[in-house]
Amino acid sequence: MHDFRLKTKPSKPVRDFSNRKSVLLAFMMACMVLLTGRATYLQIFEKDFLQDQGDDRQVDEVVIPAYRGMIKDRNGAPLAVSTPVESIAINPRELISDDKNRLKKMEKEFKLKQNLEKLSETDKAQVLNEYRREKAQKIRRVEKILQLPDEKISSLLNEDPLRAFVYVARRIDPGLTEQIKELKLAGVYFEREFKRYYPIGSVSAHLVGFTDVDEVGQGGLELSYEKVLRGLPGSKRVIRDGQRQIIADVENINNPINGKNLELSIDQRIQYLAYKELQLAVEANGAKSGTLVILDAKNGEVLALANQPSFNPNTRKNLKEYFYRNRALTEVFEPGSTVKPFVVAAALDGGYIKLNDLFETNGSYQIGHHTVKDVHNYGTLDLTHVLQKSSNIAVSQMALKMPPKYFWTIYHQLGFGVSAGTGFPGEATGSLLDYQRWHEFERATMSFGYGLNASALQLAKSYTALADDGILHSVSLLKRDEDIDEKRVFSAKTARRIREMMEHVVAKDGTAYEARVDGFSVAGKTGTVKKSGGKEGYVDKKYFSVFAGIAPAKKPRLIMVVMIDEPSAGQYYGGLVSAPVFSKVMTGALRILDVPPDQEETMPVLLTQTH
Numbered sequence: 001m002h003d004f005r006l007k008t009k010p011s012k013p014v015r016d017f018s019n020r021k022s023v024l025l026a027f028m029m030a031c032m033v034l035l036t037g038r039a040t041y042l043q044i045f046e047k048d049f050l051q052d053q054g055d056d057r058q059v060d061e062v063v064i065p066a067y068r069g070m071i072k073d074r075n076g077a078p079l080a081v082s083t084p085v086e087s088i089a090i091n092p093r094e095l096i097s098d099d100k101n102r103l104k105k106m107e108k109e110f111k112l113k114q115n116l117e118k119l120s121e122t123d124k125a126q127v128l129n130e131y132r133r134e135k136a137q138k139i140r141r142v143e144k145i146l147q148l149p150d151e152k153i154s155s156l157l158n159e160d161p162l163r164a165f166v167y168v169a170r171r172i173d174p175g176l177t178e179q180i181k182e183l184k185l186a187g188v189y190f191e192r193e194f195k196r197y198y199p200i201g202s203v204s205a206h207l208v209g210f211t212d213v214d215e216v217g218q219g220g221l222e223l224s225y226e227k228v229l230r231g232l233p234g235s236k237r238v239i240r241d242g243q244r245q246i247i248a249d250v251e252n253i254n255n256p257i258n259g260k261n262l263e264l265s266i267d268q269r270i271q272y273l274a275y276k277e278l279q280l281a282v283e284a285n286g287a288k289s290g291t292l293v294i295l296d297a298k299n300g301e302v303l304a305l306a307n308q309p310s311f312n313p314n315t316r317k318n319l320k321e322y323f324y325r326n327r328a329l330t331e332v333f334e335p336g337s338t339v340k341p342f343v344v345a346a347a348l349d350g351g352y353i354k355l356n357d358l359f360e361t362n363g364s365y366q367i368g369h370h371t372v373k374d375v376h377n378y379g380t381l382d383l384t385h386v387l388q389k390s391s392n393i394a395v396s397q398m399a400l401k402m403p404p405k406y407f408w409t410i411y412h413q414l415g416f417g418v419s420a421g422t423g424f425p426g427e428a429t430g431s432l433l434d435y436q437r438w439h440e441f442e443r444a445t446m447s448f449g450y451g452l453n454a455s456a457l458q459l460a461k462s463y464t465a466l467a468d469d470g471i472l473h474s475v476s477l478l479k480r481d482e483d484i485d486e487k488r489v490f491s492a493k494t495a496r497r498i499r500e501m502m503e504h505v506v507a508k509d510g511t512a513y514e515a516r517v518d519g520f521s522v523a524g525k526t527g528t529v530k531k532s533g534g535k536e537g538y539v540d541k542k543y544f545s546v547f548a549g550i551a552p553a554k555k556p557r558l559i560m561v562v563m564i565d566e567p568s569a570g571q572y573y574g575g576l577v578s579a580p581v582f583s584k585v586m587t588g589a590l591r592i593l594d595v596p597p598d599q600e601e602t603m604p605v606l607l608t609q610t611h
Helices: 018-045 047-056 092-096 100-114 121-145 152-159 174-181 220-224 268-284 336-349 383-389 392-401 404-413 440-447 456-462 492-506 579-592
Strands: 058-064 078-090 166-172 188-197 217-219 234-240 246-254 289-296 302-308 364-367 370-373 523-532 538-551 558-565
Touching: 058 246, 078 152, 078 174, 100 121, 121 152, 121 174, 152 166, 166 174, 166 188, 174 188, 217 220, 268 289, 268 302, 268 558, 268 579, 289 456, 289 579, 302 579, 336 383, 336 392, 336 404, 336 440, 336 456, 336 492, 336 523, 336 538, 364 392, 364 440, 370 392, 370 440, 383 492, 392 440, 404 440, 456 538, 456 558, 492 523, 492 538, 523 579, 538 579, 558 579
Parallel strands: none
Antiparallel strands: 058 234, 078 166, 078 188, 234 246, 289 302, 289 558, 364 370, 523 538, 538 558
16 A cells, blocks of 8 residues: 655754843843943043033134225225234133132142142142132233233122123233233133224324224224125134133134225325324414315315324324314315305306406495405406405405306305215215395305305315316215216316416415425415304404415316414414415425426525535
């Protein structure tokens, strides 16, 4: 018989993994024990070490200061720059509390020195007292380095001990910073900032202005162009050590955006010359103040603008607001006889007088109940001698020939009663009475510069209409190639004729012989203006001494206005007080700009005899 049972292969023996599992479990348990032991060791036995390391290294986010834009003159010379400096701050909480790291080091040093294994409470007290004494000495040293009053830092600590930050000194000299860093005083931190510096100081202070301690513009062009000059700060993450010093950069968050530079129309060389001569003139004449403006005759750029008294923007301690005023732009005065050339030009251009007209002066001229007088009886005058002798009577007669609206329009077109438009903070508009309110006497006084007022810059601007053959220019404190806002006020023929007449003002028998410039023709006009005392009317023996001039007269390059306020040393006429300043500054300015002479030398040459 056959065996039909299924035949199967014998089964393999099952492996036993229990030993392997035990080994793996034992390994994992050993790792857990090891990690637990390590964690226990670090938490208990190395706690102080880890805490100290954590205190020593902290991730922080700090501000990256942005560089404020430079202010430069037209040739690139710096007038205002920002230099990197550091400011010092303290953390009162940290200064008041014990510095653990320093205490531990002192305790170790004490144990080694005394050969002790453990410090007693008495020893600890001794070390603590020594630490506090050392810290107090360092604080006094910081006060001395920074020239702070005694106990200044202590008073800051006592004001609010819980504060975490307070400035002690801002933007200090780098050398002083290094001395303080060497002290390694806990709770004293250093922040990098920028400090504004003005290389030529008081020479351009009124125009450039100044910033506060946070580098925010507070006056002058620093204020008016704050948005252009100011940068946008950035930020980054850093690692600080226990002394709060940055030991590593982690990453940049935002890059700083630096401010833009500002290029002025000012020529620093001419500015310095104007500043020094004006200073000498104010001092020599015992004057209250003075101002001087120089314009480019062809495009209205301001090449120099000086005021006296001045101030140093680098150290402005104990200065009053009086010193900060930019009088050339923000203060006004009655221009006096300096407007007479405009009256003659307006009357000629309007056809109200002719070139060969003669005017009878005879010392006085009655207008209603009022009398207009000249300094002397000049008799009969032609147009040239009207300006040369500065006759109030003659220009009054011209003014009364012109319709009030026409006369007013000429003054208005010249910029009187209208802001010069430089954008300078507090810029004056001056005043020009509406012609509908003029009576005959007002029309007369307007012709010799009373009844209206203007700043020195406005007066200089008006003279561009004579210097550039009848074209009035806008004025600019920034460098530019051309004036797109120019407009014609007088005909070219009339403007040239007026300049020829004004050359006689600087002749030997004119009112401004002291304004002559050797080798150059000069066209100018003096003004000696009584000062108004408000309700009391005009004040005796108080004057504005003014001179406005153009050089070279035949091919104008520069316009200058000089005004000296209340000269008190004897002379007060514009031709004797302000004209000499014009001569000295214009002589130097023309040489600086390398303007070629247009006539033979007129000043005597001094010969030195040798023995």
